[in-house]
Amino acid sequence: MTIADPKAPRPDQADLDKAADRPEDADQWTAKIRTAAVEALPPQRMLPDRQPAYVASWIYVFGVTTIAALCMVIATGFVLAIFGPNWWHVSSTGLFVNSLHLWSVEIFMFAMVIHLWGKFFMAAWRGKRKATWISGVVVFLVSVGAAFTGYLSQQNFDSQWISTQAKDGINSTGAGAIFNVTNFGQMIMWHIVLLPLVVVALVGLHVLMVRLRGVVTPFAAKNETPGVQPGSDTAGAEVQA
Amino acid sequence: MSADTHKKPKKFVQDRDALAWKGRYEPYDLAKEFLIALIVVIILVAGLAVLFGSPDDKPVTVQSWSTANPVDFAQTAITELDGTSATATYGPPYNLNGDAQSIGPIAPAKWLGVHHPIDTANDYVLGPLGTLPESPEVQAAVAEYKSASASQQAAWTAAYEKGVANATFTNGTLVVPAGDYGPVGTIVPALTDMARSGALDGALLSSRQFYGTDYTKPLLFIADGQYLSNLAANDHLSGDQWGMMNETGQWPGQAWLWLYTLWYQVPPANTSDNGDILVFAFMIGLTILLALVPFIPGLRSIPRWTRIYRLIWRNHYREVEGGSTGGGTSGSPPQVEATSPEPEPVPV
Numbered sequence: 297m298t299i300a301d302p303k304a305p306r307p308d309q310a311d312l313d314k315a316a317d318r319p320e321d322a323d324q325w326t327a328k329i330r331t332a333a334v335e336a337l338p339p340q341r342m343l344p345d346r347q348p349a350y351v352a353s354w355i356y357v358f359g360v361t362t363i364a365a366l367c368m369v370i371a372t373g374f375v376l377a378i379f380g381p382n383w384w385h386v387s388s389t390g391l392f393v394n395s396l397h398l399w400s401v402e403i404f405m406f407a408m409v410i411h412l413w414g415k416f417f418m419a420a421w422r423g424k425r426k427a428t429w430i431s432g433v434v435v436f437l438v439s440v441g442a443a444f445t446g447y448l449s450q451q452n453f454d455s456q457w458i459s460t461q462a463k464d465g466i467n468s469t470g471a472g473a474i475f476n477v478t479n480f481g482q483m484i485m486w487h488i489v490l491l492p493l494v495v496v497a498l499v500g501l502h503v504l505m506v507r508l509r510g511v512v513t514p515f516a517a518k519n520e521t522p523g524v525q526p527g528s529d530t531a532g533a534e535v536q537a
Numbered sequence: 538m539s540a541d542t543h544k545k546p547k548k549f550v551q552d553r554d555a556l557a558w559k560g561r562y563e564p565y566d567l568a569k570e571f572l573i574a575l576i577v578v579i580i581l582v583a584g585l586a587v588l589f590g591s592p593d594d595k596p597v598t599v600q601s602w603s604t605a606n607p608v609d610f611a612q613t614a615i616t617e618l619d620g621t622s623a624t625a626t627y628g629p630p631y632n633l634n635g636d637a638q639s640i641g642p643i644a645p646a647k648w649l650g651v652h653h654p655i656d657t658a659n660d661y662v663l664g665p666l667g668t669l670p671e672s673p674e675v676q677a678a679v680a681e682y683k684s685a686s687a688s689q690q691a692a693w694t695a696a697y698e699k700g701v702a703n704a705t706f707t708n709g710t711l712v713v714p715a716g717d718y719g720p721v722g723t724i725v726p727a728l729t730d731m732a733r734s735g736a737l738d739g740a741l742l743s744s745r746q747f748y749g750t751d752y753t754k755p756l757l758f759i760a761d762g763q764y765l766s767n768l769a770a771n772d773h774l775s776g777d778q779w780g781m782m783n784e785t786g787q788w789p790g791q792a793w794l795w796l797y798t799l800w801y802q803v804p805p806a807n808t809s810d811n812g813d814i815l816v817f818a819f820m821i822g823l824t825i826l827l828a829l830v831p832f833i834p835g836l837r838s839i840p841r842w843t844r845i846y847r848l849i850w851r852n853h854y855r856e857v858e859g860g861s862t863g864g865g866t867s868g869s870p871p872q873v874e875a876t877s878p879e880p881e882p883v884p885v
Contacts, residue, residue: 343567344565345566345567346563346564347563347565348558348562349561349562349853350850351565352852352853353849353851353852357574360567360571361574361577363571363574364574364577365578365582367575368579384593391593394591395586395589395590396582396586397591398586398591398788399581399582399585399589399591400578400582402585402789402792403578403581403585416840417840417849418846418849418850419552419841419846421831421837422552422553422555423554423555425831426831426832429830429831430829430831433824433827433828434828437824440794443791444791447784447791450593451596452594452595453594453595453597453785454592454594454785455596456756456765457769457774457780459756460757460759460765461776461780461781462781464638467813468637468646468811468817469814470645472629472652472653473630473646473649473652474652476630476652476653476753478751478756478757479750480750480752481751482750484750510558513556514850514854515551515841515846516551516556517857518858519857520857
């Protein structure tokens with residue numbers, strides 16, 4: 297028996313790399329998922345290095361700014377979570393990290409709202425992008441909930457006042473039966489576990505949808521006749537507002 | 538005959554369908570754009586944090602409330618005992634003493650019932666005083682009150698509620714004009730003393746378990762008084778001051794709740810007993826409309842009518858309507874011109 301060289305290529309690696317091509321594995325669920333994923337989002341579409349020439353406006357910056365701010369929100373939230381909910385009330389360093397967290401959220405929400413209205417005025421749902429639009433609206437709603445539970449989890453005067461005022465609205469819908477805004481333990485769990493998971497998952501889905509369909513094209517120019525160009529989503533179709 | 542044979546071409550709806558891109562593609566470094574955006578966000582956030590920090594006003598405790606305004610505390614305590622406070626008459630999910638908000642027959646809170654039960658007389662007054670066994674006078678008063686008939690209790694509390702409206706706090710003692718208060722004349726001052734010592738905070742929290750994280754009972758008790766709302770009003774946080782989206786001081790708060798807050802400033806939300814559920818119903822409706830804009834004719838045409846898109850894509854339209862559309866198709870390798878018509882913004 298010989299000792300294997302860990303740096304040597306595995307003899308079966310080439311076979312593994314070709315696994316997707318094995319006819320006998322074509323019915324395997326894993327192979328099907330991989331094939332479908334690669335067909336839908338090949339690397340060049342997943343991380344394209346070119347964009348249509350019309351993708352040249354400051355408005356396109358706000359989508360990626362939203363994601364960058366979300367990264368900052370999560371990073372500062374991680375630090376606050378490491379030291380626990382009491383830390384930032386008694387430590388000047390903790391208070392500064394809380395300030396970073398607060399302003400990250402403000403920029404996150406600001407960038408997301410600009411992104412949302414930018415996409416609205418581009419009618420970015422056109423061309424089979426309705427689900428992308430809806431997922432974006434849902435991300436905004438869940439983010440409002442995530443920020444709201446953050447305000448409720450502060451353990452200070454603001455959280456006392458906001459929770460005792462907001463309870464009436466929440467209770468009126470019946471949601472107060474299970475979502476008790478005056479229960480600090482429940483609110484901080486929603487704030488640092490449940491809602492961030494949903495936000496991150498939905499943002500990931502939203503980005504995949506954008507990559508899948510690409511960036512929406514502009515409305516037809518004055519000298520263009522929409523619907524008669526070969527290659528259009530609905531080539532040869534009649535024009536209708 | 539197959540169904541495809543007579544399938545009509547789908548109508549091109551400008552606000553639903555998009556043209557395929559037939560122009561040129563240009564280099565666009567997404568990774569670099571993200572990194573630059575991240576650096577800018579970090580610098581911006583750090584600058585704002587250094588310049589403005591974040592608010593952290595100390596929370597109000599039952600002790601700080603009863604110390605700062607013992608008369609307000611006593612006036613609130615008697616309403617908890619006689620069941621006339623906001624919490625005592627709230628209804629679901631805290632008790633069944635009030636009507637849940639509704640829109641016609643739709644009353645979700647009523648349907649779901651009581652989930653966080655609060656009996657204000659026992660939870661806020663009689664129960665906590667029962668944890669003071671070293672005060673036989675107080676225990677006797679509590680026992681006398683509990684054993685009295687409901688009408689007798691109501692007579693005592695009604696009399697005390699009138700008396701405490703003119704109460705003062707002098708030399709560490711609650712002074713209430715003389716009256717036939719029965720044991721209530723002992724109970725409320727004793728609870729005020731307990732609150733001022735800090736013992737009531739502990740009693741309200743530890744009633745369930747040692748490691749408590751549910752502050753529902755003390756928060757609702759504090760909110761029943763005037764002290765908390767007066768502090769909030771001084772800091773522009775009341776409902777009629779757009780308080781839902783404000784934060785203490787001059788911090789921006791939850792500015793994204795502006796539309797939700799707006800409805801509380803105007804009728805019917807600011808006049809109706811069902812204002813909260815009306816606002817929520819309206820906001821749910823608006824949210825559904827926003828999500829379903831792509832499907833709603835007229836609404837989905839607003840972007841085309843407003844023509845803001847021509848500002849966003851002004852370079853594109855200038856180029857296309859100027860006669861040059863570039864080459865390439867969406868399905869073929871992109872053709873890139875050596876230079877752009879004009880400098881484009883650097884994506885960050």
